[in-house]
Amino acid sequence: MNDAFRDFYGWDDAGLIGEPIGLILPEAFRMAHQLGFSRFTATEQSTILGHPLRLKTLCADGRVIVSEHFIVAEKRTEGWVFGATLTPLPEGSEPDQ
């Protein structure tokens, strides 16, 4: 987590480090996220990696902000490692169509 993420979305290390990343998603997206993630680990095929996605993101204070997520993945000896950049979009922005 970098400072920009901490500042904008309000999450701190204690609240997020070591927790599932699904925490930053609204409740309604978590099941799909878990299943999608499970599917990726089983098939290693993804439709969301490597391109920008406009998704709803949950802030620590409960607000939901539409952000542009760019998720990448890298397979290492110990397993897959994921990284993402999140760019908050102006208020009123719609998620991906």
Place this chain on the structure above:
Amino acid sequence: MNEQSLSQDSSLVRELRRTMARMELALGQISDGLVICDGAGEILWCNTTFEQFVGQPRLLLMGRRLISLMGALLPAETRLNLDGLLLQRPEGGTITAVACREPLQVIEIEWRPVLSEQPVPYVFRFQDVSARVSLEELRLRSQELLDQQLSLAAQVVTCPVTGLPNRRGLLQALDASLDQLEHQPGWLAVLFCDLNRFKEVNDIYGHAVGDQLLVALARRMQRALRPDDVVARLGGDEFVVLCTSLMHPDEAQFIARRLLDMVALPWTPEDTGTSLEILPEMSVGIVLCNSGKRSAAQILHDADLAMYEAKRSRSREPVIFDAAMDARVVRRQEIHDSLRQALKDQRLGLHLQPVVRLSDGLLVAVEAFCRPVDGQGQPISPREFIAEAELTGLIGSLGQLMLQRCFAAARDLRLKERGLRLAVNFSTHELARAGFADDVIAMARVHAFPPELLTIEVTETALVDQPQRTRSELERLRHAGFRLVLDDFGIGSSSFNSLVDLPIDGLKLDHTFTASMVTDPRRCVLVGAILNLARSLDLDVVAEGVETCEQRQLLLDMGCRLAQGFLYSHPQPLDQAQIWPVQLQPLHC
């Protein structure tokens, strides 16, 4: 949390992820759309089929309220109030909604609560049931159409090809004529006419020519009839003529002959560009009636039977129905049933008769006779069962079964080891069947029976219908080493020419000669001449039907070596044949 429990948790997560991935893949493959919504009706998950249903990717569907997607699924007038439904039926349920009328699309929606959680999430299943509903609709529509067609057909009284009355039209006319016969004297005749080999015309020249022929024959028949007579086409190649107001039953026969003559004139189809000429033939059965007491259906049935008799007789003469025909039909059916049963059970009665050397009664051969029995266990005569088997096409299977039984009997009697011949008879139809010889050769090989010990008895009539084919099969058999003898020599179409023309090893003198030669000197001379001729041609002769000592002695005196007949033994079942001695003595000399 220590290192070991962390590792266990990690394994468990991996295992769960693998399981979830499999489940999601499986759910993505089913043809129903699946959606899981949380208690507020927001979509938590859906499968691929549901994405296709609503035409939107899953990412867009997550978090949206399912009810907001109903617009993409259902037209406004059938829009479902999902919230209301969930309130009314929280325990779950199913509804069917029309998504589109043209083309028809119907969707079935089922919902079930996940009771273990609060607020209660719901699982929805969406299924396109258009095909099911369409089929049901189609069934209803086709039933309506069928009813309409049946109703229309019930009003049609003419044949569309010939323009003649059809069966319905004929029955109406026949009913009216029978009514009339109640009130005025006279005779009524129904002539059932069936074209012979009409199928060949259709097969060879096509149905268009077949239809042309039907129309032409319908016109010819009309020309051959009196103004008030009715000719109808029942279907296929069947015509029925109704003649009313006959003063004498003989008139029906005159009319029938006139019809036969008219129909038999050569006919050439139009527009074929060939000089094709067809010689039509038909068989006619007649029912005569001088009271209105019989039903139209019964009269037609009887006329059909008479026509069938005419067809069987192969003569051009019309046949008049008599009550005995019914009994004959019943008998034929009984024989047919018995033969089918015998074939099904692979059981066939077999009787055996010895052929002996006349000088000392030495057993030299065994003739096998097929003896099927009817429903009452009574034997069916060869004349009856062979005719029926030939007519119904059972003859081939029957011949094969009989040969199998013969070889089994030969094994039981140890004919091969004893050097005794086995003689068998086949239907003329069988002898003319291409492949018959190959079948016999193969079967003898399977049963390891030497060809030189198998005698096949052939009547000259076998060569009447299909001489080339029969001759070819017989020559194949002779070439393979089987013996051929001419059966029933001296009667029917016997010709001395056959003795040199056919590939035979011997002949069997018909029992009528044996029976009459003692009392008829001229017959005796004829038998002597036949024996001399056969000897000169190096042909074996077996005298059939030897019943008396006088006959035996006379045959011996004339140089006949072999015989069979009641003097030595009636045809016997296998268990009796097994106790025949090596030499059979005459029963009463």
